[in-house]
Amino acid sequence: MEKTKAIVGGAGSITNYHIQGYITAGVEVAGIADIDVKRAEEKAKQYGIKNIYTSFEEMLEKEKSAFYVSICLPNYLHCEAVIKALKSGINVFCEKPPALNAEETERMVKAAKDAKKILMFDFNNRARPEAQALMKYIKNGDIGKINSAQALWIRRCGIPGFGGWFTQKTLSGGGPVIDLLHMIDLALYFMQFPEPEWVLSGVFNDFSGNPEFKGPWGIPDVKGGKMDVETSAHSFIRFKTGQILFTRNSWAEMNKREEVSVTFQGTKAGGMIRRMFGRDGIDETAIDDCEIYTMEYGRPVNRKIITEPDEKMGRERAVINFVRSVKGEEEPYSKPEEAIILMKIIDAIYISAEKKEPIRIY
């Protein structure tokens, strides 16, 4: 039987996980497009992809039999590429952030409805074994109502290169708030996406442009390119349900080590998912934790949930879930409407910081 086909837009750092995810899900990656032909050729050679394109639109035009497309392009291209792909009749898996803002995200979600195609976003941290393990307790009612949560993705030296698209507001939508939105999203997922009401935030950019705060990964520096995004942000979100979320995101801030975590306090139990990165990403000093805190027979009880390790933080598993969701074999880890709520919060974080006042989300 002939395999179903996928195509991929963008041949940068995240693309490997998408291609590998499709291969594991039994899907053939038939085409790849990148304006940098060398990058597309490299991936094509590595994974045996037959067709290379330098234009995303040309790939859509030529690969009519493709059933899935991954959008692995810089953030400012997501909205247009997703809408074009949906209009051409393909199911779309788009990298995070969904787009530059909530308005673009709303247009993408509407386009999916109009085209009657599946649109999913890569909130890969939901696909981590630890996140799915905690979600079982939450869905089963063991945690009760999550009153409050704290979401952190904080680095000391983690600016992803200077002057490229990541550090320019018009191309990326912002700095670590939008780039490292994963834990905000994961906290909302655990809290079951309540409607946000108020956002109060502050952003800082003390280390903007300072090479000492550059991360060991990211994209190459661009000479003469600018950096006009924040380097850290602290926010407080109150929902219409009365629930509360506190968030911290930083590329550059005086933190002890890189921490990626969500902690929550429910009416029956609390819990935590956390990765403490090692010196240079994953090394022998990195620690993954997944825990539940409760009371049993009048005593505090801490449970450590043991899951299989996933160094890739769900990046491949999320692609497999996309394929299986389209086929109706699995529940999707994310729904498009959730992306709109997330992006409304992100927008409000930036507006609150700029206006120096709380912002009401209607």
Ligand SMILES: NC(=O)c1ccc[n+]([C@@H]2O[C@H](COP(=O)([O-])OP(=O)(O)OC[C@H]3O[C@@H](n4cnc5c(N)ncnc54)[C@H](O)[C@@H]3O)[C@@H](O)[C@H]2O)c1
């Ligand atoms: N889920 C995650 O953990 C994760 C991690 C990294 C990046 N990302 C997301 O993935 C996306 C891509 O990030 P990246 O780190 O791979 O960036 P990157 O800059 O390494 O790759 C982007 C690629 O797109 C190509 N490109 C630019 N304009 C194009 C166009 N008009 N047509 C075709 N190709 C074009 C570039 O040449 C480049 O090869 C971003 O949205 C980013 O936020 C997600």
